[in-house]
Amino acid sequence: MKGLSILILLVGGLLQAAQPLTKLPNCVLVPTEWADGDSFLIRTSDGNEHTVRLYGTDCIEARVTDNSDARRLRSQRRYFGISEAGGSPQSSIAIAKDFGEKAAQRTVALLQQPFTVYTAFSDARGDGRYKRIYAFVTTAEKRDLASQLVGEGLARAFGVYRETPNKDHADTYREELRDLELQAAKRGAGVWAKTDWEKLPAERRLERSEEAELALATDAGSSIEPNSIDPNTAARDELMRLPGIGEVTANAIIENRPFKSIDELTRVSGIGPKTLERIRGSLRIGE
Known part of the structure; x- marks a missing residue:
């Protein structure tokens, strides 16, 4: 392994x-x-x-x-x-x-x-x-x-x-x-x-908390069309529409391009097997 x-x-x-x-x-x-x-x-x-x-x-x-x-x-x-x-x-x-x-x-x-x-x-x-x-x-x-x-x-x-x-x-x-x-x-x-x-740690903690909350809200009712987002070509904001994908992870996806298959997204920090399964249906590679 x-x-x-x-x-x-x-x-x-x-x-x-x-x-x-x-x-x-x-x-x-x-x-x-x-x-x-x-x-x-x-x-x-x-x-x-x-x-x-x-x-x-x-x-x-x-x-x-x-x-x-x-x-x-x-x-x-x-x-x-x-x-x-x-x-x-x-x-x-x-x-x-x-x-x-x-x-x-x-x-x-x-x-x-x-x-x-x-x-x-x-x-x-x-x-x-x-x-x-x-x-x-x-x-x-x-x-x-x-x-x-x-x-x-x-x-x-x-x-x-x-x-x-x-x-x-x-x-x-x-x-x-x-x-x-x-x-x-x-x-x-x-x-x-x-x-x-004095307040900086709390501000950053609040930002992380709200990002996680937005991810949960996206999970609850995603409007993304099936197989509509190509991680090799999507813009940062498009990637951030995926459930559980914040700006840091979207940047990491862009940094690790190109991907030959959807499964290769697991090499991106922040994307484990559970996250990949949540977003898999929205993804495609190429046409």
């Missing part, structure tokens, strides 16, 4: 390695009204345009247009322990959005000079309506953009990870970003300056 588990992990690693990164030098930032700190439009040196989403980094939502955005903003406020910053939910939301805007402005400032993008063109749609690709971005100063945002307290270490352009393992990159987040929190940098450290 142990040997089988090791084999599954090795196969998962090989599947990820089968999608090498492409280096796109001398890219420029294309100004848009919708860009934020971790998702923005770039133009390559040959004139192609792509909307990129940074690996491993999540900036606070600056623009909330639907219930999905509102839930993400609430989750982010709880993660940073700022749900009561300013003395009221309204003030907390305004403070959070302001830091989201600061992150967007910081990304613009850091990408004033041509930069390098590394991407495997993996689908990074959070919302199925908008096409994005995951990417690493190295600034003109040869620094990783995600690391800078996390280190300045303008983002959390959260999202989808993979092997880096320097060949560091995905888990190594994840831990490095978490270390930078810890340093930013200790300094009180960025959003962390507003953190209520």
Whole structure:
């Protein structure tokens, strides 16, 4: 059994390695009204345009247009322990959005000079309506953009990870970003300056509890059509419609793509045999 588990992990690693990164030098930032700190439009040196989403980094939502955005903003406020910053939910939301805007402005400032993008063109749609690709971005100063945002307290270490352009393992990159987040929190940098450290554990516990409650509600009456969601192509929000699948697990599914069969989903952290059986009827692989 142990040997089988090791084999599954090795196969998962090989599947990820089968999608090498492409280096796109001398890219420029294309100004848009919708860009934020971790998702923005770039133009390559040959004139192609792509909307990129940074690996491993999540900036606070600056623009909330639907219930999905509102839930993400609430989750982010709880993660940073700022749900009561300013003395009221309204003030907390305004403070959070302001830091989201600061992150967007910081990304613009850091990408004033041509930069390098590394991407495997993996689908990074959070919302199925908008096409994005995951990417690493190295600034003109040869620094990783995600690391800078996390280190300045303008983002959390959260999202989808993979092997880096320097060949560091995905888990190594994840831990490095978490270390930078810890340093930013200790300094009180960025959003962390507003953190209520006494209430932060309770806020995060409440978020986990509500996520579990939403999963139970989905179990009770799912409206998902049978065999309608392909884990290899579904957007994050589509995956989160599955019973028992929250944002962390949805990101892990995306991180472990592709899957040759539905049974391979058990290699994803957070998906055991019981969860797989609950969601199996809603899934399909390919056409």
